Amino acid sequence: xxxxxxxxxxxxxxxxxxxxxxxxxxxxxxxxxxxxxxxxxxxxxxxxxxxxxxxxxxxxxxxxxxxxxxxxxxxxxxxxxxxxxxxxxxxxxxxxxxxxxxxxxxxxxxxxxxxxxxxxxxxxxxxxxxxxxxxxxxxxxxxxxxxxxxxxxxxxxxxxxxxxxxxxxxxxxxxxxxxxxxxxxxxxxxxxxxxxxxxxxxxxxxxxxx
Amino acid sequence: xxxxxxxxxxxxxxxxxxxxxxxxxxxxxxxxxxxxxxxxxxxxxxxxxxxxxxxxxxxxxxxxxxxxxxxxxxxxxxxxxxxxxxxxxxxxxxxxxxxxxxxxxxxxxxxxxxxxxxxxxxxxxxxxxxxxxxxxxxxxxxxxxxxxxxxxxxxxxxxxxxxxxxxxxxxxxxxxxxxxxxxxxxxxxxxxxxxxxxxxxxxxxxxxxxxxxxxxxxxxxxxxxxxxxxxxxxxxxxxxxxxxxxxxxxxxxxxxxxxxxxxxxxxxxxxxxxxxxxxxxxxxxxxxxxxxxxxxxxxxxxxxxxxxxxxxxxxxxxxxxxxx
Numbered sequence: 001x002x003x004x005x006x007x008x009x010x011x012x013x014x015x016x017x018x019x020x021x022x023x024x025x026x027x028x029x030x031x032x033x034x035x036x037x038x039x040x041x042x043x044x045x046x047x048x049x050x051x052x053x054x055x056x057x058x059x060x061x062x063x064x065x066x067x068x069x070x071x072x073x074x075x076x077x078x079x080x081x082x083x084x085x086x087x088x089x090x091x092x093x094x095x096x097x098x099x100x101x102x103x104x105x106x107x108x109x110x111x112x113x114x115x116x117x118x119x120x121x122x123x124x125x126x127x128x129x130x131x132x133x134x135x136x137x138x139x140x141x142x143x144x145x146x147x148x149x150x151x152x153x154x155x156x157x158x159x160x161x162x163x164x165x166x167x168x169x170x171x172x173x174x175x176x177x178x179x180x181x182x183x184x185x186x187x188x189x190x191x192x193x194x195x196x197x198x199x200x201x202x203x204x205x206x207x208x209x210x
Numbered sequence: 211x212x213x214x215x216x217x218x219x220x221x222x223x224x225x226x227x228x229x230x231x232x233x234x235x236x237x238x239x240x241x242x243x244x245x246x247x248x249x250x251x252x253x254x255x256x257x258x259x260x261x262x263x264x265x266x267x268x269x270x271x272x273x274x275x276x277x278x279x280x281x282x283x284x285x286x287x288x289x290x291x292x293x294x295x296x297x298x299x300x301x302x303x304x305x306x307x308x309x310x311x312x313x314x315x316x317x318x319x320x321x322x323x324x325x326x327x328x329x330x331x332x333x334x335x336x337x338x339x340x341x342x343x344x345x346x347x348x349x350x351x352x353x354x355x356x357x358x359x360x361x362x363x364x365x366x367x368x369x370x371x372x373x374x375x376x377x378x379x380x381x382x383x384x385x386x387x388x389x390x391x392x393x394x395x396x397x398x399x400x401x402x403x404x405x406x407x408x409x410x411x412x413x414x415x416x417x418x419x420x421x422x423x424x425x426x427x428x429x430x431x432x433x434x435x436x437x438x439x440x441x442x443x444x445x446x447x448x449x450x451x452x453x454x455x456x457x458x459x460x461x462x463x464x465x466x467x468x469x470x471x472x473x474x475x476x477x478x479x480x481x482x483x484x485x486x487x488x489x490x491x492x493x494x495x496x497x498x499x500x501x502x503x504x505x506x507x508x509x510x511x512x513x514x515x516x517x518x519x520x521x522x523x524x525x526x527x528x529x530x531x532x533x534x
Binding site: 042044045048049051052053056057059060061062063065066069083085086087088089090093104105106109116117118119120121122123143144146148149152154156158 | 290293294295296297298299300302303304306307308309310337338341344345388410413421422423424425426445448449450451452453460463464467471472474
């Protein structure tokens with residue numbers, strides 16, 4: 001019955017002209033994903049499932065929606081493959097670059113192909129992506145960066161703005177405002193919030209100037 | 211014989227009046243309409259059928275409108291769900307996918323919709339949650355629920371009331387964004403003790419296909435335990451940890467961030483699936499209403515023609531009686 005509905009729905013959208021739902025939308029391929037045939041799933045989980053609920057299909061798991069990552073190559077690869085993702089967009093998806101510099105909590109960290117596998121926590125700061133002579137700079141709020149042994153780098157941030165979209169006047173204003181709040185803060189929570197504001201704005205400042 | 215017919219009629223009318231479902235009532239009106247003919251009450255039968263047709267036509271219009279609304283909402287949210295798909299992939303690439311992990315404290319986060327009329331997706335999520343609960347509750351393990359959405363709450367509260375830790379509803383009242391979901395995730399992390407969080411949602415594959423999925427997020431202690439044991443997260447030790455005072459602090463932040471990212475994607479995907487399922491449910495509903503309308507029209511025409519024929523017969527037989 002479902003297939004019948006599906007068939008009818010699809011034929012309907014191709015024959016009738018819905019002004020707001022063209023047929024092409026249903027057949028769009030997703031850039032960051034692969035369809036569910038990548039792997040058959042965790043066999044231990046499926047066995048346990050079949051024992052408990054033999055009549056229901058086991059649910060899929062995230063690894064079945066992902067292309068498996070390539071294994072560590074024996075020779076040093078020439079380029080770093082970067083995935084730079086935000087909740088709202090995938091800024092860079094499998095982009096081949098020469099180097100990225102990320103603002104880790106321990107300071108600016110440069111990642112080149114063949115970097116040792118790392119999990120780095122990021123603080124608000126400047127992220128720059130170097131591709132040949134091209135340098136793209138973003139200001140990111142905090143996040144994480146993973147570097148894998150196969151020269152894949154995953155950078156996750158909550159917000160990222162290209163540097164040219166930041167207004168220096170607003171940054172100065174924010175900085176002075178939060179410094180004032182920090183001085184007049186009473187409770188620990190207020191102090192922590194004001195401190196975060198000061199940190200972010202001074203990072204913005206140095207990113208703009210430096 | 212007339213009394214028997216009346217009695218038969220009376221019994222048929224009772225379910226007609228009391229049943230809220232017009233579909234079953236229609237089948238029972240078809241016969242009495244013709245029986246009423248025998249008793250000479252003709253105009254009421256066409257009236258009854260005409261009322262049915264009017265209500266069915268209204269239902270068809272409403273469901274068509276709901277389908278259009280769902281289609282436009284789907285288009286808006288589909289873009290956002292697709293964009294958020296890159297967010298959970300790095301975590302799965304780093305920590306692997308471990309749905310069969312064996313831990314003491316399991317928490318199942320069931321994501322469901324607030325509004326109904328969206329096909330079977332909420333029932334599917336609840337079925338999967340219940341099966342996961344059965345797999346993971348043993349003599350020394352416990353399994354709790356955290357429910358997002360009214361429909362899941364309504365179904366799970368019936369038989370698993372004592373296992374429910376937290377219920378959150380009305381997620382989509384304000385526009386879904388990452389800040390809201392991270393506050394939600396924070397709430398869950400603060401109030402619920404867990405070793406493994408299993409998030410159950412419907413992943414949006416296409417307008418007619420929604421795949422029930424479960425994503426597993428482990429607490430930092432379990433990540434350490436699994437990485438020491440080897441297996442999928444085995445090579446976590448080979449990763450250098452930058453930042454933070456200790457490795458466990460960074461792993462703690464990592465687990466929290468992973469949870470909020472996976473939740474964000476899951477909530478968006480479920481919302482997409484909800485709109486898609488609503489579209490197809492409303493579409494089949496409008497089509498059913500159209501079919502019913504066709505059948506009712508035929509009945510209407512038949513009863514109308516029959517009453518005309520009867521009148522003609524009466525007139526003609528009356529006239530011929532006068533002549534002859």
